[in-house]
Amino acid sequence: MVEGKQLTRIGLAGLAVMGQNLALNIAEKGFPISVYNRTTSKVDETVERAKKEGDLPLFGFRDPESFVNSIQKPRVIIMLVKAGAPVDETIKTLSAYMEKGDCIIDGGNEWYENTERREKAMAELGLLYLGMGVSGGEEGARHGPSLMPGGSFEAYKYIEDILLKVAAQVPDSGPCVTYVSKGGSGNFVKMIHNGIEYGDMQLIAEAYDVLKSVGKLTNEELQNVFTEWNKGELLSFLIEITADIFGIKDDKGDGYLVDKVLDKTGMKGTGKWTVQQAADLSVAAPTIEERVEAAKVFKSGGFGVQSNQAVDKQKLIDDVRQALYASKICSYAQGMNLIRAKSIEKGWDLKLGELARIWKGGCIIRAVFLDRIKKAYDRNADLANLLVDPEFAKEIVDRQSAWRRVVCLAINSGISTPGMSSSLAYFDSYRRERLPANLVQAQRDYFGAHTYERIDMEGSFHTEWFKIAKQSKI
Numbered sequence: 195m196v197e198g199k200q201l202t203r204i205g206l207a208g209l210a211v212m213g214q215n216l217a218l219n220i221a222e223k224g225f226p227i228s229v230y231n232r233t234t235s236k237v238d239e240t241v242e243r244a245k246k247e248g249d250l251p252l253f254g255f256r257d258p259e260s261f262v263n264s265i266q267k268p269r270v271i272i273m274l275v276k277a278g279a280p281v282d283e284t285i286k287t288l289s290a291y292m293e294k295g296d297c298i299i300d301g302g303n304e305w306y307e308n309t310e311r312r313e314k315a316m317a318e319l320g321l322l323y324l325g326m327g328v329s330g331g332e333e334g335a336r337h338g339p340s341l342m343p344g345g346s347f348e349a350y351k352y353i354e355d356i357l358l359k360v361a362a363q364v365p366d367s368g369p370c371v372t373y374v375s376k377g378g379s380g381n382f383v384k385m386i387h388n389g390i391e392y393g394d395m396q397l398i399a400e401a402y403d404v405l406k407s408v409g410k411l412t413n414e415e416l417q418n419v420f421t422e423w424n425k426g427e428l429l430s431f432l433i434e435i436t437a438d439i440f441g442i443k444d445d446k447g448d449g450y451l452v453d454k455v456l457d458k459t460g461m462k463g464t465g466k467w468t469v470q471q472a473a474d475l476s477v478a479a480p481t482i483e484e485r486v487e488a489a490k491v492f493k494s495g496g497f498g499v500q501s502n503q504a505v506d507k508q509k510l511i512d513d514v515r516q517a518l519y520a521s522k523i524c525s526y527a528q529g530m531n532l533i534r535a536k537s538i539e540k541g542w543d544l545k546l547g548e549l550a551r552i553w554k555g556g557c558i559i560r561a562v563f564l565d566r567i568k569k570a571y572d573r574n575a576d577l578a579n580l581l582v583d584p585e586f587a588k589e590i591v592d593r594q595s596a597w598r599r600v601v602c603l604a605i606n607s608g609i610s611t612p613g614m615s616s617s618l619a620y621f622d623s624y625r626r627e628r629l630p631a632n633l634v635q636a637q638r639d640y641f642g643a644h645t646y647e648r649i650d651m652e653g654s655f656h657t658e659w660f661k662i663a664k665q666s667k668i
Contacts, residue, residue: 201266202226202253204356206274207284208302209236212328213274215335216301216360218243221250223359228253230261262291269296270353272326277304285312294320297349301328306378306385313345313377322349327384329557330362338362340557341371342387342549344380362556367568370552375542382536383549390529391558394432396613397525401518402436404600408607409510413450416440419511427519430561510603516596517614523590524617526567527580547571581624590621 202225206217209231220227221244229252231237237254244252255261262269269292273284281300288298298321300309309325316323327342328335341361343350350357350373361371374380405411405419420437424430444451530546537544550567553559570583580586601618604611623629638644640659647654 200226202228202251202264203266204228204353205230205261205265205269205271207231207258207261207271207288208274209240210274211332212301212335214240214243215332216272216274216328216339217252218247218250219336219338219360220356221252222248223356224251225356225359226251226253228255228261228264230255230258258287259291262288267293267296268322268352269293270299270349271297272299272301274301274328277302277308281308281312285316289316289319289321292321295322297322297324297346297352299324299326299343299349299353300381301326303327303384303388304378304381306381309345309378309381322346322352324349325378325381327380327387329384329387329553329559331558334362334556334558338370338556340552340555340560342374342380342383342552343371344374344378344383345376347373347376361552362560364555367551367554367565370554370556372545372548372552374549375537375544377540377542379537379540379542379544383533383544386529386532387553387557387559389532390526391432393525393529393613394430394522394559397518397521397617398432398436400604400611400613401514403609404514404604404607404611405511407609408603409505409507409514411507411511413440413452423515423518426515427563428515428522428561430563431558432561513596513600513603516593517600520590520593520597520621521614521617522563523580523586524620525613526563527586528620530567530580545571545575546577547575579624581621594621 204220204225205228206213206220207230209217209229213229213231214236217227217229217240229237229240231240234256237256241252241254244250253264255264262271265271271288271292273281273288275281275284281302281304285298292298298316300312300323304325306325309323313323313325322345324343324345326344328339329342330339334340338361341357343357354373357371358369361369363369374383402416405416411419417437417440420433420440424433424437439452440450442451443449444454447454533544533546533549536542547568547570550564550571554561554564554568566585567580570580570586571577573583577583581590597614597618601611601615604614632646635644635646636659639646639656643656645654645656
């Protein structure tokens with residue numbers, strides 16, 4: 195930018211895939227933007243793309259000082275760098291040139307407590323701070339992501355006009371952005387969103403496994419099934435891309451590409467964190483070598499995947515669709531409950547219906563299903579659990595026979611469906627008035643004098659179980 199030229203409206207530091215795409219999106223919506231990256235080749239690359247994609251008002255800078263000085267005051271800078279130490283380094287680099295009232299926004303997947311620590315540290319320097327979840331992958335970042343900003347409300351107000359235009363736009367429900375709440379709430383909500391996303395993918399993979407291994411569906415049939423499912427209650431981004439995947443032929447050999455992909459899953463920070471926050475749907479998978487070896491050992495014992503029984507394909511497809519939907523309700527219910535519990539603990543007063551609304555577009559879990567969730571919270575903002583919403587309760591009851599059939603069939607065929615099974619276990623635990631934990635409490639009191647509570651009177655009790663048992667044996 196030449197001296198005397200007008201200052202830009204906003205800055206963005208960190209030009210990997212997400213950063214580049216978000217910067218171009220902001221520029222395309224008519225907001226002049228300054229960009230900076232430590233590796234300068236990325237700056238040139240982004241400037242080049244801005245020219246190519248419509249001469250967008252994007253200006254590149256090679257050093258932090260001129261980058262910061264090119265932005266109008268109060269300055270707002272979005273960082274899109276790797277979580278952890280790189281965020282602290284970037285803050286240190288940029289804040290050296292920033293002034294009181296300026297604002298930094300972390301758009302990465304950061305652990306929410308780090309955001310709260312940084313917000314306090316920034317406040318001491320007179321700077322505002324936001325932690326903003328950004329979902330939708332590179333496509334979303336470029337054309338409209340789902341945005342979850344949390345932290346300083348004053349800082350949110352600085353850039354609300356930009357975020358409302360940059361976010362995904364959903365007819366009837368508006369831009370997919372809302373001010374989440376104070377502190378690290380934006381990051382926390384994004385983290386649970388990612389946990390729900392992993393759960394969704396796990397459930398879809400299990401549906402695929404049952405259809406392929408028991409139903410013997412070909413990739414072509416699978417593509418048709420998922421395309422069909424994407425027209426009904428399961429209509430969603432993940433079902434749509436799954437249908438696409440089954441149709442793609444291998445460019446390096448015969449057959450379909452999906453069959454050549456190594457069956458190994460990678461999970462970055464947010465997935466692990468969600469699992470740590472609650473025992474999530476994903477299960478630890480042994481290494482591939484171990485599994486290949488184990489398959490040989492157990493085959494001789496008749497433990498291979500059993501699917502020689504006659505299967506009614508159409509019935510199976512319909513059952514799996516219902517099982518997938520019911521499991522999904524439980525998976526989302528668990529995610530929403532984690533958000534609700536944290537909101538109560540931190541005093542965030544999160545609006546769960548509003549979160550469901552901003553996930554309807556732009557993000558990876560976008561689905562027609564989220565509209566149902568929003569309506570459930572519209573009916574009752576203090577809903578204890580999605581499962582007790584009258585509509586969801588009815589949907590689960592209507593589908594539970596199909597769901598149980600699929601889980602039993604999978605078990606009898608030697609196919610593991612941890613997601614569907616644990617969702618079913620969650621449902622079965624939730625709907626029972628009394629669970630066998632009374633026995634566990636008694637055991638703990640017996641061996642460790644941990645005390646127990648009673649159903650018929652207040653207080654904590656301890657019984658000399660051992661002595662009483664010993665006497666009765668005499």
